[in-house]
Amino acid sequence: MKIAVLPGDGIGPEIIAEAVKVLNALNLDLQMETAPVGGAGYEASGHPLPPATLKLAQEADAILFGAVGDWKYDTLDRPLRPEQAILGLRKALGLFANFRPAICYKELTHASSLKPELVAGLDILIIRELTGDIYFGQPRGRREAPDGHFPGSEEAFDTMRYSRPEIERIAHVAFQAAQKRDKRVTSVDKSNVLETFQLWKDVVTEVAKQYPDVALDHMYVDNAAMQLVKEPKRFDVVVTGNMFGDILSDEASMLTGSIGMLPSASLNDKKQGLYEPSHGSAPDIAGKGIANPLATILSAAMMLRFSLGQEAAALKIEAAVQQVLADGLRTADIYSEGTTKVSTAQMGDAVVKALASV
Ligand SMILES: NC(=O)c1ccc[n+]([C@@H]2O[C@H](COP(=O)([O-])OP(=O)(O)OC[C@H]3O[C@@H](n4cnc5c(N)ncnc54)[C@H](O)[C@@H]3O)[C@@H](O)[C@H]2O)c1
Ligand SMILES: CC(C)[C@H](C(=O)O)[C@@H](O)C(=O)O
Numbered sequence: 426m427k428i429a430v431l432p433g434d435g436i437g438p439e440i441i442a443e444a445v446k447v448l449n450a451l452n453l454d455l456q457m458e459t460a461p462v463g464g465a466g467y468e469a470s471g472h473p474l475p476p477a478t479l480k481l482a483q484e485a486d487a488i489l490f491g492a493v494g495d496w497k498y499d500t501l502d503r504p505l506r507p508e509q510a511i512l513g514l515r516k517a518l519g520l521f522a523n524f525r526p527a528i529c530y531k532e533l534t535h536a537s538s539l540k541p542e543l544v545a546g547l548d549i550l551i552i553r554e555l556t557g558d559i560y561f562g563q564p565r566g567r568r569e570a571p572d573g574h575f576p577g578s579e580e581a582f583d584t585m586r587y588s589r590p591e592i593e594r595i596a597h598v599a600f601q602a603a604q605k606r607d608k609r610v611t612s613v614d615k616s617n618v619l620e621t622f623q624l625w626k627d628v629v630t631e632v633a634k635q636y637p638d639v640a641l642d643h644m645y646v647d648n649a650a651m652q653l654v655k656e657p658k659r660f661d662v663v664v665t666g667n668m669f670g671d672i673l674s675d676e677a678s679m680l681t682g683s684i685g686m687l688p689s690a691s692l693n694d695k696k697q698g699l700y701e702p703s704h705g706s707a708p709d710i711a712g713k714g715i716a717n718p719l720a721t722i723l724s725a726a727m728m729l730r731f732s733l734g735q736e737a738a739a740l741k742i743e744a745a746v747q748q749v750l751a752d753g754l755r756t757a758d759i760y761s762e763g764t765t766k767v768s769t770a771q772m773g774d775a776v777v778k779a780l781a782s783v
């Protein structure tokens with residue numbers, strides 16, 4: 426089983442070190458090879474996604490990804506920015522289906538931004554379409570405005586677009602995921618305003634007919650953002666486009682206690698996957714040894730489950746994470762009175778230790 430390990434920037438290398446520690450402790454036959462990506466790729470070879478890194482990723486069974494980006498690259502032209510590396514990998518590998526499970530561990534109900542009773546037992550699966558939408562639509566750019574409110578002035582534009590097959594395939598992913606869960610799908614759109622999401626709603630409604638055992642409802646994204654903090658347990662599977670999924674998943678992370686708890690799996694139709702925490706490179710805390718590595722460790726569990734066929738090992742990691750939380754260990758982002766504050770590395774060590782007892 427070949428794994429491309431791409432730590433990236435900021436806290437990326439710190440959290441990836443802990444996930445690798447946990448994977449090594451499982452004594453599986455894993456071949457891990459590390460390569461630079463993002464700002465680190467730019468420093469190493471002048472490109473955020475160096476050709477050798479892309480090749481390694483394409484040839485691997487799975488990719489374990491940290492995070493990319495730093496404010497210091499904000500002045501670079503767009504193709505050279507670190508974030509282009511993750512977008513490039515998603516596109517090159519066809520990773521259209523992004524799973525972001527927002528699960529509130531019972532030990533963290535008090536760390537959530539909401540009242541404990543609103544999040545106790547929370548288990549939402551956000552399924553985000555990942556290779557379409559305004560992220561990738563053409564044309565895009567800057568130009569002198571030909572028309573509009575301010576003719577002759579500078580304007581910038583991006584194109585929101587989805588094709589029927591793109592919506593169909595992510596809808597199938599969502600309904601099939603729901604069949605293994607509570608059999609409810611909420612499709613989040615903005616069909617009251619946007620053509621793109623009128624097509625989205627029509628197609629999801631058509632695909633739903635093939636899944637009579639799953640209940641479908643539709644919700645506008647602004648209402649969904651509100652319902653997520655009002656009554657989050659009303660959701661089971663949420664399926665939505667690239668942009669809305671980006672925003673709603675960060676919002677949902679705070680229901681679980683921290684963005685440092687939200688893993689992410691991005692899959693193509695060959696079950697090849699890229700696994701990364703949902704958060705970014707957190708330049709504000711990089712190098713301090715305080716980042717929460719659990720989202721990355723939980724992403725490694727998803728990798729074992731979805732791409733490497735190692736369900737038992739995945740369950741073991743998830744049980745070990747639960748155990749360290751039950752033991753009262755917390756990184757700063759999920760710390761509360763009466764628990765024990767630990768560093769990034771101490772949290773990784775504790776998960777490794779817990780593997781022996783679960
Ligand atoms: N997939 C990716 O590589 C990815 C994802 C999101 C953002 N980014 C990039 O990361 C950089 C920083 O972006 P941002 O600040 O908007 O988002 P961010 O997710 O990096 O950080 C947002 C806030 O959450 C905190 N945080 C994030 N992860 C944490 C963790 N594991 N433990 C504790 N606290 C954590 C940070 O300290 C910060 O206060 C930008 O360059 C952005 O483009 C990359
Ligand atoms: C870094 C950025 C390109 C990325 C996205 O917008 O998809 C990130 O926010 C994420 O959620 O993975």
Ligand SMILES: [Mg+2]
Nearest residue numbers: 671672675703
């Ligand atoms: Mg995001």
